[in-house]
Every structure is written in C-alpha cells, then in structure tokens.
Amino acid sequence: EVQLxxxxxxxxxxxxxxxxxxxxxxxxxxxxxxxxxxxMPGKGxxxxxxxxxxxxxxxxxxxxxxxxxxSADKSIxxxxxxxxxxxxxxxxxxxxxxxxxxxxxxxxxxxxxVSS
Amino acid sequence: DVVMTxxxxxxxxTLGQPASISCRSSQSLVHSDGNTYLNWFQQRPGQxxxxxxxxxxNRDSGVPDRFSGSGSxxxxxxxxxxxxxxxxxxxxxxxxTHWPPVTFGPGTKVDIK
Numbered sequence: 001e002v003q004l005x006x007x008x009x010x011x012x013x014x015x016x017x018x019x020x021x022x023x024x025x026x027x028x029x030x031x032x033x034x035x036x037x038x039x040m041p042g043k044g045x046x047x048x049x050x051x052x053x054x055x056x057x058x059x060x061x062x063x064x065x066x067x068x069x070x071s072a073d074k075s076i077x078x079x080x081x082x083x084x085x086x087x088x089x090x091x092x093x094x095x096x097x098x099x100x101x102x103x104x105x106x107x108x109x110x111x112x113x114v115s116s
Numbered sequence: 117d118v119v120m121t122x123x124x125x126x127x128x129x130t131l132g133q134p135a136s137i138s139c140r141s142s143q144s145l146v147h148s149d150g151n152t153y154l155n156w157f158q159q160r161p162g163q164x165x166x167x168x169x170x171x172x173x174n175r176d177s178g179v180p181d182r183f184s185g186s187g188s189x190x191x192x193x194x195x196x197x198x199x200x201x202x203x204x205x206x207x208x209x210x211x212x213t214h215w216p217p218v219t220f221g222p223g224t225k226v227d228i229k
Binding site: 035044045059063102107 | 117147151153155157159164165166167170176206208210212213215216217218219220221222223
C-alpha cells in the first residue's frame with residue numbers, strides 16, 4: 001500500500017527555522033517525483049515545488065523560489081520542506097504529494113503555525 | 117503559468133440531484149505525449165485532498181461511478197450524477213501538462229441545500 005506519512009504539527013516563532021518531512025512507503029521512492037502543496041487557512045491549493053529523489057532534481061514555483069528549500073534523503077525514503085526564517089504568513093497546512101502530472105497519493109498534511 | 121478557472125465557486129445542491137463543475141485552462145492541456153493531464157480532486161472538510169479523476173476522464177480506484185469527467189483542450193467538466201451527503205466538500209481541478217508549476221483551480225465548494 002502506497003503511503004506518504006508526514007511529520008507532526010509545528011508551532012514556531014517568526015524568524016525561526018523549520019524542516020518538515022514526508023516519508024514514502026509501499027513503492028519505489030526514487031522513481032516518483034514528490035511535490036509540496038500549501039493550503040493557507042480557508043484557502044485553496046498552491047503548488048510549491050517538487051523533487052525527484054532518484055537524482056535530487058528539484059523545481060520550484062516562481063512564487064516560492066528562494067522562500068523554501070526542498071530536499072530528499074533516498075536512503076530513508078524521505079522528502080523535506082524547510083524554511084530558514086519563518087514569517088507569520090507561512091502559517092498553513094502543507095501537504096506532500098506523489099507525482100508531478102499525477103498527484104495520486106497525498107500525505108495527511110503538516111500544520112505549521114507561526115506566531116509570536 | 118497556466119491559469120485554471122472554475123465555475124461556479126459555490127454549488128448548493130439537493131440530495132439525489134445532479135451537479136456539474138466547469139474547469140477552464142488558459143492554454144491547451146494536450147501534452148506532446150498525447151495525454152491531457154487534467155485531474156480532479158475532492159477535499160472533504162478536515163481531510164487531505166483525494167484524487168477522483170485523472171487524465172480528464174479516468175476514475176481512480178474506489179471512486180463511485182456517479183463521478184465522471186469529460187472535456188478536451190481547454191474546457192473540462194466534473195459531473196456528479198446524484199449527489200450524496202458524503203460528496204460535500206471542495207473540488208479542485210489541476211493541470212499537470214505544463215509544469216513547473218503545476219496549477220490548481222480556485223476550488224468549487226459543494227454543499228447541501
């Protein structure tokens with residue numbers, strides 16, 4: 001069974017750094033792109049970027065380029081989304097999703113709250 | 117970037133009645149490989165999105181056959197033949213032909229009258 005399991009909810013202060021994770025199982029992790037999608041409170045879905053764990057090829061939406069970093073550790077089938085300096089406007093639910101054109105499996109989401 | 121639009125943005129429906137959501141893209145979604153990467157997702161309250169339809173008209177495993185997708189080029193439709201209570205939620209179309217970036221429609225909120 002394909003599963004994407006994300007790390008737990010986080011509460012951070014503005015300016016702090018954060019790295020959240022997404023662990024894949026039940027399929028060949030290195031053979032599928034893993035993307036990240038943001039959903040701000042009460043809003044729609046925004047695609048942030050994507051990584052191919054097989055060769056770490058990474059692509060970003062222009063809206064998120066330079067704001068976040070996507071990485072992966074194929075040895076433990078895990079993808080990451082990280083911030084070096086969080087802002088209040090980063091408060092949102094973040095989903096990892098398998099595939100680029102397909103988006104067939106989604107993680108359960110990681111809620112990130114940034115508040116002073 | 118490809119802009120995705122949906123209509124209506126809010127859709128109150130009567131149980132047992134049909135419902136239809138339109139999705140339009142700012143350019144053709146036909147890929148050079150011949151496929152059209154237009155997917156539909158359902159997001160029930162408090163849940164992660166779930167894919168219902170892929171490549172315009174293919175239903176995912178476990179998706180009831182009251183859901184159907186159609187369309188081509190830049191115009192696409194999701195239909196629910198008879199709405200049930202469990203269909204309440206927000207529906208998004210998404211294009212995966214011209215990426216990066218993948219782009220989603222704004223969502224259509226379906227609720228019961």
